Amino acid sequence: MSEEPASELESLLARYVERHLLAGEKLDPAALCADRPQLLAPLRALIERYQRLDRALGAELADGEAADGDRSLPCFPGFRTLERLGRGGAGEVFKPRT
Amino acid sequence: MESEADRVLLERARAGSSEALGALLEGSARRLLALIRLRLGPGLRARLESRDILQATLLKALERFGHFEGNQVGPLMSWLARIAENEIRDQADFHGAQRRDAARAVPLETSPGVERVAAQVRSQTSRIALGEQLERLERALEGLEPDQREVVILRRLEELSFPDIAPRLGRSTDACRMLFARAMTKLTLALGEEP
Numbered sequence: 001m002s003e004e005p006a007s008e009l010e011s012l013l014a015r016y017v018e019r020h021l022l023a024g025e026k027l028d029p030a031a032l033c034a035d036r037p038q039l040l041a042p043l044r045a046l047i048e049r050y051q052r053l054d055r056a057l058g059a060e061l062a063d064g065e066a067a068d069g070d071r072s073l074p075c076f077p078g079f080r081t082l083e084r085l086g087r088g089g090a091g092e093v094f095k096p097r098t
Numbered sequence: 099m100e101s102e103a104d105r106v107l108l109e110r111a112r113a114g115s116s117e118a119l120g121a122l123l124e125g126s127a128r129r130l131l132a133l134i135r136l137r138l139g140p141g142l143r144a145r146l147e148s149r150d151i152l153q154a155t156l157l158k159a160l161e162r163f164g165h166f167e168g169n170q171v172g173p174l175m176s177w178l179a180r181i182a183e184n185e186i187r188d189q190a191d192f193h194g195a196q197r198r199d200a201a202r203a204v205p206l207e208t209s210p211g212v213e214r215v216a217a218q219v220r221s222q223t224s225r226i227a228l229g230e231q232l233e234r235l236e237r238a239l240e241g242l243e244p245d246q247r248e249v250v251i252l253r254r255l256e257e258l259s260f261p262d263i264a265p266r267l268g269r270s271t272d273a274c275r276m277l278f279a280r281a282m283t284k285l286t287l288a289l290g291e292e293p
Contacts, residue, residue, distance in 0.1 A: 010283070010287060013283055013286060013287070014279070014280070014283045017279050017282050017283045017286070018276070018279040018283075021275070021278060021279045021282060022275055022276075022279060046286060046287075046290070049286050049289060049290055050282065050283075050286040053235070053282065053285055053286055053289060054282075056231055056232065056235055057235070057250070057254040057255075058254070060231075061128060061129045061132060061232070061254075061255070062125060062128065062129060
């Protein structure tokens, strides 16, 4: 990847991220680079990476299992039901928040 | 941390349920540890044990929960972050085993239920692992400019609203939103640079 298309790609990603965080919208990558079809694949890859980051800073930080596949959270004996209740909601509620 | 379930836990904790408080603190522990590590930075992380600070923070939160004014879980995270920051300052100032032992032995003038939760906090905090993905994220965050790092910490780890973030950063709410969007773009790009 040469330097010129990389910075163009970065500004496309910036537009996607801004619209997502400021307006809660998910722009269509194909529409974003309609006149630069060669950027579509790398843009999609960046958007996927952004979405992973968004999850890592959201639900996965509250629930270690999604991030690491191991039981990272401490478990307090006797509180299991409460714990699962807290987790169940966290993953779903985080996504629409901007 | 914004789920209905967490709000129910918070209500029950405020009504005096130490089980609910324990579950809330448990749910916050991982995020709080990530926050503590970022607040310590690479320099202090070499001197202070982040899990000691996490443990002391959770124990103080148990002790002082009656003073917590918030009705939502988001501000609970921010409240915990303030306790953690004070703890970091104390431990950095009075660095040494004696000081840390004093923090561990924080007196609890509370019910047997809270004491049970405190004992569990003590025994469980050392078992939290952040994992490789979060360690990469930590390095990427530390590569950001200070204001960009701060807005990500305040928004996503402390879970503050932009109107609450604005005075902390001395910028308008809209400027903070834009700063956050730019920071998330930069973080995304930085995460791709690592192998």
